[in-house]
Amino acid sequence: MWHLLKPFFQWSETLWVGHFVAGNTWAFPVIETTHILALTVMFGAMILIDLRLVGLGMRKESVSLLTRNLEPYMNWGLIVMLVTGFMLFSSEAMKCYVNDGFRLKMELLVPAVLFQFTCFRWVTRQDEARRPRVLGWAASVLSTVLWMGVGVCGRAIGFV
Amino acid sequence: MSLLEICQWLQTTPISVSIRESSLMFPLIEGTHLLALGLSTGTIVVSDLRMMGLVLKKESASDVLHQILPWAIAGYFVMVVTGVLLFLSEPVKCYGNTSFRYKLLFLLLAGINVAVFHSTKVYRRMNEWEHADNPPRAAKLAGLISLISWGIVIIAGRTTAYHF
Numbered sequence: 508m509w510h511l512l513k514p515f516f517q518w519s520e521t522l523w524v525g526h527f528v529a530g531n532t533w534a535f536p537v538i539e540t541t542h543i544l545a546l547t548v549m550f551g552a553m554i555l556i557d558l559r560l561v562g563l564g565m566r567k568e569s570v571s572l573l574t575r576n577l578e579p580y581m582n583w584g585l586i587v588m589l590v591t592g593f594m595l596f597s598s599e600a601m602k603c604y605v606n607d608g609f610r611l612k613m614e615l616l617v618p619a620v621l622f623q624f625t626c627f628r629w630v631t632r633q634d635e636a637r638r639p640r641v642l643g644w645a646a647s648v649l650s651t652v653l654w655m656g657v658g659v660c661g662r663a664i665g666f667v
Numbered sequence: 668m669s670l671l672e673i674c675q676w677l678q679t680t681p682i683s684v685s686i687r688e689s690s691l692m693f694p695l696i697e698g699t700h701l702l703a704l705g706l707s708t709g710t711i712v713v714s715d716l717r718m719m720g721l722v723l724k725k726e727s728a729s730d731v732l733h734q735i736l737p738w739a740i741a742g743y744f745v746m747v748v749t750g751v752l753l754f755l756s757e758p759v760k761c762y763g764n765t766s767f768r769y770k771l772l773f774l775l776l777a778g779i780n781v782a783v784f785h786s787t788k789v790y791r792r793m794n795e796w797e798h799a800d801n802p803p804r805a806a807k808l809a810g811l812i813s814l815i816s817w818g819i820v821i822i823a824g825r826t827t828a829y830h831f
Contacts, residue, residue: 540825543704547821551709558738565734568726576723577713658705659698666694 509610516604525597535598542591546658549584552577553654556631560647570643574631585623608663615660619653674758686756693756700749707742708817710735715817718810720802728797728806761827770823777816784809 519525528534558564559573596603603609630638630646668676677683686692716722717731754761761767784790789805796803 536826536829540822543701543821543825544818546701547704547708547817548712549709550705551712554706554709554738555713555735564738565731567730567734568723572726573723576726580713580722655702658701662698662701663694 513604516600519593519597519600522597524594525600528594528598535595538591538594542588542595545584545587545591547584549581549588550654550658552580552584553650556581557647557651560631560643570631570635571633578631585620603664606664606667608660608665608667612657612660612664615653615656619650619657622649622653671759671762674762677755677758680755682752683755683758686752693753696749696752700746700753703742703745703749704821705742707739707746708821710739710742711813711817714739715810715813718802718806718813720800720807724800728802729793730797732793764827766823766826766829770820770827773816773819773823777813777820780809780812780816 528538555564556570556573556577559566559568559570565573596609627646627650630642633642635643686696713722714732714735717726717728723731784805787805787809789796789803790809796806
């Protein structure tokens with residue numbers, strides 16, 4: 508599956524944005540730092556919802572109220588991460604292609620994004636009194652594990 | 668003993684040598700540092716925004732703050748432990764690193780901000796304004812200073828790894 512994507516990696520490296528990032532000393536650090544700032548905002552909002560789903564953290568508020576208030580921060584954090592992430596990626600796409608950390612990160616990121624905007628959305632919008640408790644637990648554990656995996660693998664790209 | 672000499676001595680300690688010589692230790696500790704950042708600073712951001720009256724506006728300010736705080740502190744503890752270990756692995760490099768100095772400076776500012784805000788009347792009498800549409804100026808200011816100083820801590824932390 509991975510090798511089928513090779514043309515996409517090759518194409519990404521030809522984009523002007525990649526050339527800009529690769530050719531400018533300050534671009535990579537600045538974009539990478541923005542990526543981490545967005546991570547902080549996204550993780551913070553998400554962790555509070557995840558904790559609440561298992562009855563921890565902000566217990567005085569309902570899941571749906573917390574989600575309504577924090578979801579914009581989660582989503583905007585994610586959007587900024589995806590944009591800055593692609594900019595970083597396009598500056599060294601072929602290096603990423605052969606990097607096991609990057610590969611695992613993508614293998615976790617795709618399910619994480621799909622999950623976040625389908626199942627997670629659905630569970631957090633349900634009526635808490637009627638929702639089986641196991642659903643909340645499953646959504647919380649899955650989203651925490653997937654996104655922590657994405658974060659750790661992202662950190663690993665520079666080391667492997 | 669000067670600060671540099673202390674750093675040079677730290678660099679020779681067994682813990683410093685073992686983290687530096689292991690290929691797995693540094694990435695693992697740094698990965699943990701990053702996850703703890705999400706838990707600690709991420710939740711601090713939410714409480715700062717509440718102090719500024721920008722998020723969870725209809726929820727009691729003290730409820731929001733006191734429910735978030737234990738998790739922020741837990742994450743902070745992990746960040747400090749992993750951060751100290753990362754520092755110990757290359758103290759001399761950190762000593763000469765401008766970004767690292769900024770990081771410590773703004774960590775200190777974040778700490779002072781908390782200490783000062785917690786000693787104000789506005790904090791002690793939060794029950795008087797916790798449902799107000801518009802938080803008092805001191806609360807807004809404390810939230811803003813916290814947001815900015817943590818933002819700079821993250822920026823400086825990330826740039827510590829680069830050599831400009």
